[in-house]
Amino acid sequence: MKVILQQEVPNVGKTGDVLDVSDGFGRNYLIPQGKALLASTKNVKELEHKKRLVGQKLKLEKEGALSLASKIEGLSCTITRKVGEQEKLFGSVTSNDIQDLLAKEGFKIEKSAINLAEPIKSLGVFTVPIKLHQEVIANLKIWVVEE
Numbered sequence: 001m002k003v004i005l006q007q008e009v010p011n012v013g014k015t016g017d018v019l020d021v022s023d024g025f026g027r028n029y030l031i032p033q034g035k036a037l038l039a040s041t042k043n044v045k046e047l048e049h050k051k052r053l054v055g056q057k058l059k060l061e062k063e064g065a066l067s068l069a070s071k072i073e074g075l076s077c078t079i080t081r082k083v084g085e086q087e088k089l090f091g092s093v094t095s096n097d098i099q100d101l102l103a104k105e106g107f108k109i110e111k112s113a114i115n116l117a118e119p120i121k122s123l124g125v126f127t128v129p130i131k132l133h134q135e136v137i138a139n140l141k142i143w144v145v146e147e
Helices: 023-030 040-072 095-104
Strands: 004-006 016-021 036-038 077-082 086-091 119-121 124-133 136-146
Touching: 004 023, 004 040, 023 036, 040 124, 040 136, 077 086, 077 095, 086 136, 095 136, 119 136
Parallel strands: 077 136
Antiparallel strands: 004 016, 004 036, 086 119, 124 136
């Protein structure tokens, strides 16, 4: 029996897979629980159509992320902080500060997208990766200078 999985089933397959399963497994478990549909020609065509739509949507999202990444990489942001001995900052520069800085520049970026391993605690130039999409990472250059 051929079925199309509607959700991931452990040790069987992922959502959208077209599989050959035994008649009993499909008829008694997968289909009644809503985990699969019978792989009729109509259902297979509908699945292919959904995959195309999702593919187009992902492509558009990636293109948007690439254009945003080029704009972000063109930025050079400066953050001023009070400095103590040996050029150590009072406090630190965190992802919240970077998010606020980007918001002032007109970019709405989630804090979770800013991949700052640890807060910046010294003066200098730093490159901060910002994950905009699964496959797109922008590198923002930040200058931390003395106030």
